[in-house]
Structure formats: C-alpha cells, structure tokens
C-alpha cells in the first residue's frame with residue numbers, strides 16, 4: 001500500500017494520544033496524496049479535519065484515559081453499590097454517561113483550571129515522561145448553586161468514567177464506629193472499580209477536628225478519611241465538593257492537589273448562562289446585557305431559575321418572542337420576587353420606565369441608547385425623555401440634586 005509508512009505513524013500517534021504528532025502526520029499524508037495527484041483523497045482529508053474542528057467547537061471532546069492510568073474493573077449498571085450495614089442505605093450512587101454532560105459556564109480562570117486538569121489526562125504520557133502524574137484529586141468549593149456538582153459530572157463524562165457519588169450525610173451513622181466503617185467500605189468499592197469518586201457535601205465529614213462536642217468520633221472519622229484519601233491516589237480520581245471551605249480541616253485541604261473556587265459568575269459568564277437557559281428562545285447581545293446587568297450577584301442556579309420563570313411568563317402573556325417581549329417578561333418575573341439585591345433589578349421590578357431612566361443615567365451601563373432601544377422596544381426619543389426625567393430618583397432627592 002502506498003503511503004503506508006505515514007499511515008503507520010498516524011496510528012502510532014493516535015494510540016499514544018499525541019494530538020500534535022497526529023496532526024503533523026495527517027498533514028504529511030495529505031501533502032503526499034496531493035503530490036501524487038490524488039486530489040480527491042486530499043480533499044476528503046480537508047473535509048474530515050474541518051468537520052472535526054467544527055464539532056470540537058460545538059462540543060468538548062472526550063479525553064481517553066488509558067486503562068493503565070485508572071485501575072480497576074469495569075462498573076456496570078448491575079453492580080451493587082455498598083450499603084450501610086445497620087440501615088441498608090446505599091453509600092453511593094453510580095451514574096454512567098453516554099454523552100458529554102453539560103459543561104459549567106464559569107469565569108475564565110476557573111475554566112482554565114478545569115481544562116488544565118483535562119489536558120493533563122490527555123497528555124498523561126508526556127507528564128509521565130518527566131516523572132509526574134496527572135491531577136488525581138480536586139477540591140471544588142464555593143457558594144450553593146454555583147455549578148460544582150455540574151462540574152464534577154462534566155469532568156466524569158469527559159474522562160469517560162462512571163461517577164460514583166457519595167452523599168456524605170448518608171455515610172454518617174448514629175452508631176458508634178459505623179461512620180468510619182462506611183467510609184472504608186466506600187473507598188474500597190471505589191478503588192476496586194474504574195470510576196471518578198465524588199465526595200459531595202464534603203464538609204459534613206471533614207469538620208475541623210477539634211470540635212469540642214464530638215472529639216472522639218470525629219477524630220476517628222477524619223483520620224479514616226485522611227488514610228483513605230492518601231491510599232486512593234494509587235487507584236483513581238477523587239473530587240470533593242464543599243459549600244463551606246472554612247469548615248474543612250487543614251489536613252484534609254492539603255490532601256487535594258488542585259483547588260477550584262467557583263464563585264458567582266461575572267458579567268460575561270452570566271451572559272452565556274442567559275443564552276443557554278433562555279433557549280429555545282433566541283437572544284440578542286443586547287438582551288443578554290440587560291438580563292446580565294439585572295442579575296448581578298446571582299448564582300448559576302438562580303440565573304437558570306429566573307430564565308425558566310421568564311419563559312413561563314412570556315408564554316402565558318402571549319407577548320412577542322423577541323427582545324422587547326423578553327424584557328417585559330423579565331420585569332414581570334422580578335416584580336414577583338420577594339427580595340432583589342441589585343438596584344437595576346429593583347427598578348425593573350417596580351416599573352420599566354424607571355429602569356430605563358436609571359440605566360440611561362448610569363455611566364457604567366454597557367449599552368448605548370440605540371442598543372437599549374433594541375433590547376427594550378422603547379424608542380430612542382422616549383429613552384432620552386426618561387433619562388432627563390430621572391424617574392429613579394425620588395422627587396425630594398431630585399429637587400435637592
């Protein structure tokens with residue numbers, strides 16, 4: 001076969017998971033085909049490469065974790081999870097992924113950390129060449145509803161591993177000694193199978209060891225946990241999640257090679273969430289800006305909830321499914337919410353005219369009057385009038401100003 005030497009190099013690069021070498025060899029093959037007059041095959045390669053980059057842009061790719069790196073038997077839906085001996089409750093749940101689970105929408109720093117961990121697994125052999133291993137333990141912390149559990153599911157699906165989730169409160173037993181035994185059984189199970197172990201609501205167990213109330217038991221539990229975490233390093237990947245990083249024992253904290261803080265999303269991340277959560281309704285940049293501005297300080301879960309309510313309100317109002325319709329629906333939804341933190345949201349909840357007056361006077365607001373008109377359905381001269389009226393300032397204050 002002609003060009004077999006290059007095909008061999010491609011196979012070798014593919015098996016080693018070496019993307020750079022792979023691309024280089026494919027390029028070589030393409031050049032040879034072209035040179036020998038096989039334009040049609042060269043064009044086919046171009047097409048394949050193009051569609052691969054397109055789908056890669058649309059969906060993150062799965063990382064191939066080799067069997068040698070993650071030890072253990074294959075979990076199947078028939079595998080029984082371990083149980084609490086006293087209550088019979090399952091110590092963990094097992095989730096399998098057929099496709100990539102939704103990615104978290106996070107600020108660039110967090111995204112870099114997450115993608116960095118995945119890049120380590122993609123290039124595990126390169127790391128091992130210099131005597132280091134990819135990250136095997138990750139601690140994710142941050143406020144509730146920020147996408148921590150979502151991130152763990154995404155990572156498991158990207159790594160092609162089943163997710164073994166332990167609900168820490170489920171491990172805790174009122175029977176003396178049973179909690180420590182549950183932990184040991186859980187880790188034994190996790191180490192036996194190829195999986196990603198997720199310790200969700202981790203703070204429930206990793207409380208500071210010198211809690212004067214429960215000294216004996218807690219100490220034993222934390223020690224068991226530390227031993228098991230250390231031992232697990234030879235087997236698989238572990239992610240722990242906590243809302244209360246301050247409650248964590250420093251010795252536990254140190255066990256994790258990488259720590260990721262997911263906080264409240266910044267403006268750009270909120271915009272991307274709004275785009276995702278308002279689907280299937282299309283959004284314009286202007287709409288995303290207005291929504292983002294009103295939802296400052298909100299968690300990802302909040303943004304999702306509000307967007308869902310907006311879709312409901314819009315459907316029932318029979319308003320137009322466009323930017324002005326979404327703007328009015330947002331105003332309706334905010335007006336029903338018991339407490340609002342941002343001024344913009346408060347004004348929009350009270351009255352859209354007041355909101356327009358407020359943002360038109362805010363030098364930090366990101367939209368021009370023309371874009372504001374597009375986002376809200378107000379015409380520009382009305383916006384100018386409202387700007388002058390300063391409706392957002394109480395009449396008394398306005399007189400003094």
Ligand SMILES: Nc1ncnc2c1ncn2[C@@H]1O[C@H](COP(=O)(O)OP(=O)(O)O)[C@@H](O)[C@H]1O
Pocket residue numbers: 103104105106143144145146147148149150151273299300301302304
């Ligand atoms: N950063 C985010 N990106 C995308 N969706 C998010 C994000 N944060 C929260 N969500 C949405 O809110 C839901 C709850 O988030 P979750 O991951 O359970 O939060 P946490 O574990 O931090 O309390 C998710 O399933 C998702 O729909």
Ligand SMILES: [Mg+2]
Pocket residue numbers: 148149150200241
């Ligand atoms: Mg969670």
